[in-house]
Amino acid sequence: MEDGYFGESVAAGYDESSAEMFEPGAVNPAVDFLAALAGDGRALELGIGTGRIALPLAQRGIPVHGIELSRAMVSRLRAKSGGDAIDVTIGDFSATRVAGTFSVAYLVYNTIMNLTTQSAQVDCFRNVAAHLEPGGCFVVEVCVPSLRSLPPGQNVFPFHVSATGWAYDVYDFATQAMSSNYVRAGGELRSIPFRYVWPAELDLMAQLAGLRLRERWQDWTRKPFTGESTSHVSVWEKPATAAEVVEHAR
Known part of the structure; x- marks a missing residue:
């Protein structure tokens, strides 16, 4: 399917079906968190969707570039105020490259699980690492599998x-x-396939991509991550200097 599992029938009602995630209480802490990491740099959103996070982040003055497989979702982004000012590249975010480097890249709302193989998830980390400037960060928000x-x-x-x-x-x-x-x-x-992934597994994927864990929280408000947490927001950092790259590889 050209738009994957998020074609026109899903995109048409996506914002309404996920209305609680568009509430200020869900959006503002994420935007605050990402804006602080972006600083004066650029942000790259993987799976930008209809712009739930990208639009308010851009309103903070941060240049945002998105990668998105679904043209139907992007058309909803374009219809929103400010949506036509955000650059979006259509493609698979585990492999699609865009020009320039970024101070922060991010994947929110369990989107890492839309990559349904371990190899694709590893490729995603490597793709992000190639886009990050030295000292840049990759942020992932994802649930902890509910197997318990x-x-x-x-x-x-x-x-x-x-x-x-x-x-x-x-x-x-x-x-x-x-x-x-x-x-x-x-x-x-309607059935959508995913691949669930554990925090420690994500850390290993990051290590394979040359990134190192900087911080992990239960949510965007920086509540401590514990064994009882049902989700996490994790930040991996690209070493800023050649010496740090060597040290990280040891």
């Missing part, structure tokens, strides 16, 4: 039930493949 919530022998986790539909995740523990499935009243089913 599953009873022994069960691989299905329901996460939404209402009078008009329900949703559930299906896990393959051998491959770390999963899918999120949405059923509407009347029987319509």
